[in-house]
Amino acid sequence: MPADFNWAIGGEAGDGIDSTGKIFAQALSRAGRHVFTSKDFASRIRGGYTAYKVRTSTEKVRSVVDRLDVLVALTPRTIEENLDELHEGSVIIYDGERTTMADVEIPDGMIGLDVPLKSLAEDAGGAIMRNVVALGAACEATNFDIEHLDSSLKKRFGDKGQALVDNNKQAARLGQEYVQEEYSDIEFDYDLETTDNDYVLLNGDEAIGMGAIAAGCKYYAGYPITPATDVMTYLKGRIENFGGHVVQAEDELAAINLALGAARAGARSMTATSGPGIDLMTETFGLVATSETPLVIVDVMRSGPSTGMPTKQEQGDLNMMLYGGHGEIPRFVVAPTTVDECFWKTVEAFNLAEKYQTPVYLAADLAMAVTEQTFEPDAFDMDAVEIDRGKVVDEDTIEDHQTESGGFKPHELTEDGVSPRAFPGTEGGAHMSTGLEHDEQGRRTEDTEMRVKQVDKRNRKVETAREREDFSPREFGNPESDNLVVTWGSNEGTLVEALEFLEEEDIDVRILSVPYLFPRPDLTEEFEAADEVVVVECNATGQFADVVEHDTLQRVKRVNKYNGVQFKADELADDIKETLAPDEGQEVEA
């Protein structure tokens, strides 16, 4: 177990929880510490409970745990909500002068630091800085060098002028000094040491946006929806520097059609949305596939169905991405498993889309999209990015793909299923793309033979990809173990940390994390070699478990979580233990 430390700030939405949490997380990252953040937010802008949690260690951290060492509580509810995670010796920083906090009771065994956040902030130049006062107090309680906080404040407010930065630094100092003076009798246990490492701190949505730019994506059209909006926010203001453009469409129907148009014009093009938006895009998804247009569609999943729980975690759209759309549609479904993989899988998604001229779903989820994590900067090594545009023909090569009368064949029947592609403007390439069944030239046909040939041609791409690409799962744990745990998406990090909890109990497991959901690796051998197979996912019915059962003709056990909250490492370890060796008398699906 890394010697980790857990900190949180909680209050009402509108209290500045997010930005304060981010400032602290960034300070830790700048101090060379690893950080993993998580957000607990309600679907409203003001009012309602919201919290920003930071787990930090000098070693890599990959998940959240059920533990809080220091809590900044701006409302009494913050304490209530986190009672289970607080423990003896936990520090609670609060402002007893705030009317709602006046009668707050600090639970037995915990250390309450009553700090007049608002008055101290006013002394420093404005009540708005009260959260920063709390951060200063937190630095004192954790023996964390406040200069790193200064650097984070400078980054945050630097654009708005030195005076604002100085006021904020002062606010932090006042918080620190207050604790020093008023609580000089307390010896704080925590010691957030710093290292010389340089880390970057970013979330999954940002990594997806960055991956898109790295991959040469020039066009993004989207419609705001939690938790995918940050992809658009990231790209806007950045992609323009690379010759690209972002459009906020009138709805998801327009978004995917705008993106399709740009892709047809030859641009690397992307859209991102969440479940409800995927529903709306599905008709056009079929057109994208039938017209063999390369397009990347990001689904940052949240709790469904319908509007469900927009700010909560779930991996419930797998079936939708695998099977959504009328008729039969070849596609790729790629699921990044970590924030850095959000970057790499986005790059790969563009290559797959263009190499095979298909739509590619990038299956991300809320827990990964809003989670910030620290990485060595070379986890995003731009020199390692490769661009493969597939079979693009130009004026010189187009002749090889024309009919005798000079008609271009954008749907040429090839052995690998991939046809030549001519960007508009290419002389001799004029052709029609359609969602109607078509011949090699793209002209509508209902010819029975041609129908079968074109369906087979499109499906052949999947076989070609299986031969040419490496769809292996990522592997962790003990490769020799009889217990196989399989998962996908953001659960990977949690599972890897759960390993250590399991080891403590002498349970050893082999973990396979599957980033390619279609086409996907054949896990039959792995399943046969194991005594027990457990599939872990954030949905109620076990959508991936169903799929692998079907693939391998073997029943698996399931660990599912669908209350809206991502797995926590310690909890997941318990669940796996329970599933592998269930209590006697309990019935288990074999």
Place this chain on the structure above:
Amino acid sequence: MSSQVRFTDFKSDKQPTWCPGCGDFGTMNGMMKALAETGNDPDNTFVVAGIGCSGKIGTYMHSYAIHGVHGRALPVGAGVKMANPDLEVMVAGGDGDGYSIGAGHFVHAVRRNVDMSYVVMDNRIYGLTKGQASPTSREDFETSTTPEGPQQPPVNPLALALASGATFIAQSFSSDALRHQEIVRQAIEHDGFGFVNVFSPCVTFNDVDTYDYFRDSLVDLGEEDYDPTDREAAKEKVLDADKEYMGVLYQDEESQSYEQTHGLDSNMSDIDHEGAPEGAMDLVREFY
């Protein structure tokens, strides 16, 4: 190439399956002629078609083209044009396609003002699905799905466009070949969204809005003393309940296309790097 382009170069080798006499023949011919006249050729032209009899136009024309899903041709056209402003983009569809399922996109396409032309073949009926009421059908027009007539006022596409901030609004009639070609040409030449509602009669399912009806009733603004840059005058014309007009009803001569206002001038299909673009590592450093 463009100097030798003839309008027949825009013809595909597919024979139209439109009913003999369908207004869409004339509409399409005028579009092809206007494209050739404005110096375009099939390789730099992108036609986006909707769904319906009207939407088949993409199949009968020869150019880069996409035949989209029902009602969504406009965003596709906008995406094409933004990604490659060098292309001449023309979007075509029917009244059902554009004003019913695609009405939302219509309003926003008008607002966006991408430099492309939009030709709606308005036959006031659903042709391809065999004669149901369309959003431009008359209130008392009896169809298989509205035996007593829709009993709702028809959509007024010209007024809708004007209210949404259109920079070019025109109306033409498919059988008045020269006028139609001229109007479409003006839409192409307009810097922004050139919207043309074309009366394109359905001889099979609509026996009210016929060639004769339009021939007798349409008032050609080209023959009147009419100033299309006068928005107030346009307001009066598009809201005129007694008459229907042919010609350019409104043109904002100051119109700036979306591409101009957003500084889009490069062909986004070009990727001049084999790996990440230059300066990409700065994106990472931002997260320190």
